[in-house]
Amino acid sequence: MSLSPPMPPFNSTDPTASFLSSSALDFLLIELVPLAQRVTSQRDFPSSSSSSAATTQNPDNKHDSASSHHHRKSDSHHPPAADSLKKIDDEEHLDAVHLRLESQGYRVGQGLVERFSRDRPRFNDTLDVIKFLCKDLWSLVFGKNIDNLKTNHRGVYVLTDNAFRPFSRMSTETGSQAVLRAQPFLWFPCGIIRGALAALGISATVQAEVNELPAAIFQIKTIAAKP
Amino acid sequence: MVVYSFYIFDRHTECVYVKSWMAADSPGAAPVLSASSDDAKLVFGTVFSLRNMVRKLGGDDDAFISYRTGQYKLHFYETPANLRFVMLTDTGSASMRNVLHQIYINLWVEYVVKNPLAPVEHKGGAGVNNELFELGLDQFIRGMM
Numbered sequence: 001m002s003l004s005p006p007m008p009p010f011n012s013t014d015p016t017a018s019f020l021s022s023s024a025l026d027f028l029l030i031e032l033v034p035l036a037q038r039v040t041s042q043r044d045f046p047s048s049s050s051s052s053a054a055t056t057q058n059p060d061n062k063h064d065s066a067s068s069h070h071h072r073k074s075d076s077h078h079p080p081a082a083d084s085l086k087k088i089d090d091e092e093h094l095d096a097v098h099l100r101l102e103s104q105g106y107r108v109g110q111g112l113v114e115r116f117s118r119d120r121p122r123f124n125d126t127l128d129v130i131k132f133l134c135k136d137l138w139s140l141v142f143g144k145n146i147d148n149l150k151t152n153h154r155g156v157y158v159l160t161d162n163a164f165r166p167f168s169r170m171s172t173e174t175g176s177q178a179v180l181r182a183q184p185f186l187w188f189p190c191g192i193i194r195g196a197l198a199a200l201g202i203s204a205t206v207q208a209e210v211n212e213l214p215a216a217i218f219q220i221k222t223i224a225a226k227p
Numbered sequence: 228m229v230v231y232s233f234y235i236f237d238r239h240t241e242c243v244y245v246k247s248w249m250a251a252d253s254p255g256a257a258p259v260l261s262a263s264s265d266d267a268k269l270v271f272g273t274v275f276s277l278r279n280m281v282r283k284l285g286g287d288d289d290a291f292i293s294y295r296t297g298q299y300k301l302h303f304y305e306t307p308a309n310l311r312f313v314m315l316t317d318t319g320s321a322s323m324r325n326v327l328h329q330i331y332i333n334l335w336v337e338y339v340v341k342n343p344l345a346p347v348e349h350k351g352g353a354g355v356n357n358e359l360f361e362l363g364l365d366q367f368i369r370g371m372m
Binding site for chain 2: 170181
């Protein structure tokens with residue numbers, strides 16, 4: 001399975017390989033983020049709109065019985081209070097979406113590694129694994145190699161992809177916060193990396209950032225090297 | 228060859244994109260279409276009626292491709308997904324059907340449909356006027372002129 005067009009001797013090295021339109025993967029990756037947001041808001045924050053309406057209603061009723069003067073005052077105080085509550089909710093919600101996408105990617109990464117490292121010899125050290133990730137796995141999922149790999153030789157690896165495939169067609173009208181809105185699309189790939197590393201015996205934390213589309217930077221911190 | 232303006236109408240018959248190339252250097256003979264939104268509605272009404280009339284007269288396989296007045300030529304391309312592309316050029320230009328098809332597959336599908344940040348439905352043109360699409364369209368049209 002590959003994103004590149006199949007060459008004439010089909011499947012000569014891999015008899016079980018099959019080809020799938022890369023557009024299918026593109027659309028799946030696009031839909032994954034809004035899907036995770038919808039699932040999270042419906043499952044983890046059930047009826048958030050109705051509950052927020054209820055919280056704004058209840059204090060009003062209490063104030064009503066206390067004093068009408070206070071009631072009027074509380075009305076003017078409500079919007080900022082509700083706003084800050086909503087902000088916390090938003091952050092929590094974003095974290096939940098992050099967790100959901102990351103763990104989905106983790107499973108995918110684990111599976112991918114099992115499938116595509118089966119014909120290889122065992123890896124000698126962590127750098128070998130990272131190189132496998134940069135070349136083989138990256139071109140499987142994103143159709144190209146990682147452009148730059150840096151390491152401090154103490155367990156931190158920084159992978160730079162100058163033209164990250166999910167970002168290649170990402171664009172908004174001028175002046176809107178494209179970089180901010182692009183961030184959630186990094187969480188699933190982060191999970192893939194972490195899952196792939198975990199399947200190869202390296203536990204790590206993976207963080208990703210985007211400074212300018214279509215480049216993406218992934219930072220891998222290994223937690224404990226393989227004994 | 229001069230391209231005057233370009234319209235995209237979505238499957239809900241809403242105009243989701245308008246672009247005009249009538250710059251300061253445009254000749255006086257250019258058809259006057261102001262930037263008001265009524266223009267788009269009139270253009271849509273025209274191509275909608277003409278397409279239906281063409282099909283009624285010539286059968287379902289007959290396609291409305293273009294019409295020409297003394298001032299301009301209007302080119303029409305309809306995709307299988309019911310998107311409608313309209314382009315206004317000068318009277319002397321050849322068929323732009325191919326060009327509209329290219330805009331559809333190389334720009335619309337790539338930068339609008341496959342854009343993770345563009346919504347599925349483009350209400351009020353949301354997501355269509357992104358930087359990559361604008362840049363690609365402008366380069367493509369200027370490359371032809």
